Amino acid sequence: MFVLNFFNMSVNYKNIIAIIIVSSTIGFIYNSLNPKGIPLIKEERILVFEEEQSEITDSDLTDTPVTERNEIEEQIIAPSEGNIIKEEIPDAVREFTKPVAIRLSRAYQLYNQGVIFIDSRSKEEYADGHIKGAINIPFYESEKYEDVLNKIDKNEIIVTYCSGEDCDTSILHGDELFEKGYKRVYIFHGGWDDWLETGYPVESKL
């Protein structure tokens, strides 16, 4: 009765439903017990652009009374590891809470400051052409490039990029680097496409 039968194919769909329900239940139970478990409803990964971020903090600061404002400013400056970094790199006033997305103009500005660019694309794409001076760490094989990464100081400013706006590796890579302890990670949203289009310095091969 519960058997679908066409051609020579006979599948008991009651069993199918049973297998799916039982396995999913195991999945949900396991997830709730697993310390690495994920929430039932996913939070969206929204890219926060630098402009937006500074707008928010600026308005927050002006809204608060003067006394509180001083405290906030102290809080912002105090936790960063001493003022040495701040003097070297004037941008680095705020500690990042997560990687910050930037667009072409800002990326170029950082480029001129000699910031480290990390190309998250594959080796082949990198060889075809990349932002001048960028380091290639393909996201999909980042384990193999541990030693390349280890040479980079955790306090350095890092910009990750991939092929353009539709790729996600720069974001994933940015998040990964941030979790590894790199404090100032930027994600260059326009990526290689934007860079190439404007005719900014590029190079191919190594």
Add this chain to the structure above:
Amino acid sequence: MKKLLSNSYLLFFCRITLGFLFIYAGAEKISDPSGFSTSISNYKLLPIYTVNFFAISMPWIELVAGILLVFGIAVKENAFIINAMLIVFIVAISISLARGLSIDCGCFGKGNQIGIQKLIENSLMFFAGVLLILYNSKILALKVNHSE
């Protein structure tokens, strides 16, 4: 042709390979739930609030279906489940390729980019699944379908 395709050794090979591939795929995803959840959301095909339901349940369905296939329990049903999932994967990858996304496949954990290769792999697995649904694989099976 039919005789060739219903060869019991070929069916056994298909069953074991498909089974172990899905056990591996399932286990890999179970070990990194947040990674898999990110992979699904990168396809930008599902509403964000449904993503984690799939991320939690799908790896276990893969794992269980894979184990049952290897043991030869309810082979046709499990092959059917696997093929249904493979169709979803093939459609999802095709759409993403057509949209020009260069994203992580999420097929076997991190480290596979979507591409034609993935489509071919999935199609081969789908073909193996079809054989398992059509014919009975009896070698080393704990329980053969009654339908014969």
